[in-house]
Amino acid sequence: MALILNEEQQMLKTSAKEFLTQKAPVSALRFLRDTKDSVGYDPSLWSEMVEMGWAALTIPEEFGGMGFGYVGLGQILEESGRTLTASPLVSNLLLGASTIQMGGSAAQKQALLPAIAEGQLTLTLAFEEHSAHRPFAVSSTVEEKDGQLMLNGSKRFVLDGHVAQKLVVSAMYQGEIALFLVDAEADGVKIDRRLMMDSRNAANIQFHGVVVKAADQVGNRSTLEQVLDVARIGLAAEMLGSMQEAFERTIAYLKERVQFKVPIGSFQALQHRAAMMFSEIEVCKSMVLKALQAVDAQDTKVPVLASMVKAKVGEVIQVVTNESIQMFGGIGMTDDEEIGFFMKRARVAQQTFGDYNYHLDRFASLNGF
Amino acid sequence: MNDTLTDKLTAFRQETANWLEANCPASMREPVKNGFDDLYGGGRNGVFKSEDQRIWFERMRDRGWTAPTWPKAYGGGGLSNAEAKVLKEEMAKLGCRAPLWSFGLMMLGPAILHFGTEEQKQKYIREICRGEIWWCQGYSEPGAGSDLAGLQTSAVDQGDHFVVNGQKVWTSYADKADMIFCLVRTNPDVPKQRGISFLLIDMKTEGVSVRPIKLISGKSPFCETFFDNVKVPKENIVGQINDGWTIAKNLLTHERSTVGNLFGSIMPLHEYAVDAVGLENGKLADPTLRPEVARVMINSYALKFAIEQTIDMTKAGHQPGAKSSFFKYYGTELNKDRHELMLSLKGYEGLEWGESYNEGKLARDMCRTKGNSIEGGTTEVQLNIIAKHVLGLPKSK
Numbered sequence: 001m002a003l004i005l006n007e008e009q010q011m012l013k014t015s016a017k018e019f020l021t022q023k024a025p026v027s028a029l030r031f032l033r034d035t036k037d038s039v040g041y042d043p044s045l046w047s048e049m050v051e052m053g054w055a056a057l058t059i060p061e062e063f064g065g066m067g068f069g070y071v072g073l074g075q076i077l078e079e080s081g082r083t084l085t086a087s088p089l090v091s092n093l094l095l096g097a098s099t100i101q102m103g104g105s106a107a108q109k110q111a112l113l114p115a116i117a118e119g120q121l122t123l124t125l126a127f128e129e130h131s132a133h134r135p136f137a138v139s140s141t142v143e144e145k146d147g148q149l150m151l152n153g154s155k156r157f158v159l160d161g162h163v164a165q166k167l168v169v170s171a172m173y174q175g176e177i178a179l180f181l182v183d184a185e186a187d188g189v190k191i192d193r194r195l196m197m198d199s200r201n202a203a204n205i206q207f208h209g210v211v212v213k214a215a216d217q218v219g220n221r222s223t224l225e226q227v228l229d230v231a232r233i234g235l236a237a238e239m240l241g242s243m244q245e246a247f248e249r250t251i252a253y254l255k256e257r258v259q260f261k262v263p264i265g266s267f268q269a270l271q272h273r274a275a276m277m278f279s280e281i282e283v284c285k286s287m288v289l290k291a292l293q294a295v296d297a298q299d300t301k302v303p304v305l306a307s308m309v310k311a312k313v314g315e316v317i318q319v320v321t322n323e324s325i326q327m328f329g330g331i332g333m334t335d336d337e338e339i340g341f342f343m344k345r346a347r348v349a350q351q352t353f354g355d356y357n358y359h360l361d362r363f364a365s366l367n368g369f
Numbered sequence: 370m371n372d373t374l375t376d377k378l379t380a381f382r383q384e385t386a387n388w389l390e391a392n393c394p395a396s397m398r399e400p401v402k403n404g405f406d407d408l409y410g411g412g413r414n415g416v417f418k419s420e421d422q423r424i425w426f427e428r429m430r431d432r433g434w435t436a437p438t439w440p441k442a443y444g445g446g447g448l449s450n451a452e453a454k455v456l457k458e459e460m461a462k463l464g465c466r467a468p469l470w471s472f473g474l475m476m477l478g479p480a481i482l483h484f485g486t487e488e489q490k491q492k493y494i495r496e497i498c499r500g501e502i503w504w505c506q507g508y509s510e511p512g513a514g515s516d517l518a519g520l521q522t523s524a525v526d527q528g529d530h531f532v533v534n535g536q537k538v539w540t541s542y543a544d545k546a547d548m549i550f551c552l553v554r555t556n557p558d559v560p561k562q563r564g565i566s567f568l569l570i571d572m573k574t575e576g577v578s579v580r581p582i583k584l585i586s587g588k589s590p591f592c593e594t595f596f597d598n599v600k601v602p603k604e605n606i607v608g609q610i611n612d613g614w615t616i617a618k619n620l621l622t623h624e625r626s627t628v629g630n631l632f633g634s635i636m637p638l639h640e641y642a643v644d645a646v647g648l649e650n651g652k653l654a655d656p657t658l659r660p661e662v663a664r665v666m667i668n669s670y671a672l673k674f675a676i677e678q679t680i681d682m683t684k685a686g687h688q689p690g691a692k693s694s695f696f697k698y699y700g701t702e703l704n705k706d707r708h709e710l711m712l713s714l715k716g717y718e719g720l721e722w723g724e725s726y727n728e729g730k731l732a733r734d735m736c737r738t739k740g741n742s743i744e745g746g747t748t749e750v751q752l753n754i755i756a757k758h759v760l761g762l763p764k765s766k
Contacts, residue, residue, distance in 0.1 A: 002681040255763065262763070263763045266762065268753070271757075275698075278755055278760060279755070283671035308667050312667055360664060360667075364663045368643075369643050
């Protein structure tokens, strides 16, 4: 497959860019933060995204979706990374819809996917229990008690966990990791919203004797691994958008800011660092598209590509967001200037679904060394 | 692609595969052990290392397949790009070595096809395809490295000929070459880029002398070349007088992308690492080098995908432009990085220098990679180009 966007994908990217720049620029995130918004994203904006078909993009046509694929969703995510738009794209689509698609029974798909596509249902995945990404070290349990299956345990860093209607929860069941669908309002679910540095949503959730049914299982360990790989690649697309935007804003500033009677962009000390960042961003672009295409092609290299791209993009976005603030100088340290928002979002995205070190380690293991 | 075209290509593939199978000697299908030294370089005094090498070269030459896509009229193969790709793929399947490797094929030929006169094409392109002349390149000078356009070697117009005086450096294989393509100053009184011409000089001419250069890696193909009142016929100029910089830039772009590509290939670095330090519980026995190996491998893939994307963009009719501007910088820095890591992985064994290049290959290769980010435009010059031409940053004072 050629490593370029086809015409439809390019059109989707262009329209996503227009929409997001107009409706949800960085100032919208600032507004949500400053007004201490209880949802953490704008539900009416999400409705508009649903109307444009974004929630249906990756869902197969037989379940009320568009079957357009993850390359398409990746373009929207990339553009949303440029505007730092808060929305349930990651939690509800990359995690929620992907889980049902990859691990759900025919009945579950029929019941849930059309609802997601139409914006009637928001889902998220609760799978982290430790201080950093360790998705397969699970202590939560689903055990039989008094003829009922009960979920016990606690989860951390559940993206959009305080607003999602349903949660998919990982737990040990009959000696294996299993995923269970739980209603967010079920008895025994205690949700604690946490404010994160990127002004986005994450929650710590406790489950005390929550009753589940065997029929609510939506997959197992391998489902979780597959979903996480898709999520890593999708999030890398968002991070690619953020790093490009932060970089372009920095280049514009280097041309505009005058010191010693010349634009500071004329200094070679800054030019070379800018050129190095440009090169790193260029390789990220190709790698993200390669990984997105692999997801749509159900390529066996998806796991390796997911770790490759999450590591590489994580490495580069850290450099770019740090250099952005340094090159903006004092103004970059102020809250009035938006460049700092990019670093804050980057740090959260870097750790989400595994950071640079996690993925170097996983890449090595997947390659047998 | 329409069906007739596809059928034709399929037929061409079959014919080519059959022909290669019948005509490529077994020893010419073995991987090269000593890099370019194992390939035939041609020249007036060209020496074949084996009878098989001679047979293979002559058979390919007679089909024009030393330069598959160049016009038949000048000794090339006249193949379309699609056919040339098929030939390359079929050669790769059998492991066929290149029948001829020369600067004429890689660098001068494309420039003459683009800028040369009909007479020059008839003469030089034919000679290059037939491996009759060994060409070397005379660009850099002791005082003109990164500032190449500041070159001083002068060619003074004497009516029917030029008289050349000056010195070139880093002239690879000048001690073996028959001819040199040179950048010379034909006008000292204009802005430096506008007074340069592209001149072809016979190395046998009186006043040309050569001295080899020894590098930190040991032996090298590099030389210094001196010109002392060398008479060169007027018709040896390529393109217009004082317009040589255009040709030089064209050639350099070509060289830079070739250098980047050459090092873009992915070596199975993890296999090398496992071989060097072994596994413990399924993981590389050296826990500090393990993530380093992963990092360098990921960067190699990153460059590979970027090159792949550029090729796909070109095929789809887009101008890759900026996309390829960083390959030279990225590829050469990566190659240095990889060699440092290989040296760490090999430990004391990797430090051995030995009596010959192959006895101390890793240590010598590692030394040699330091030149990658200097030759063909330094890393710093590449970064300047990106800053200025791609990012549009203001000129530095």
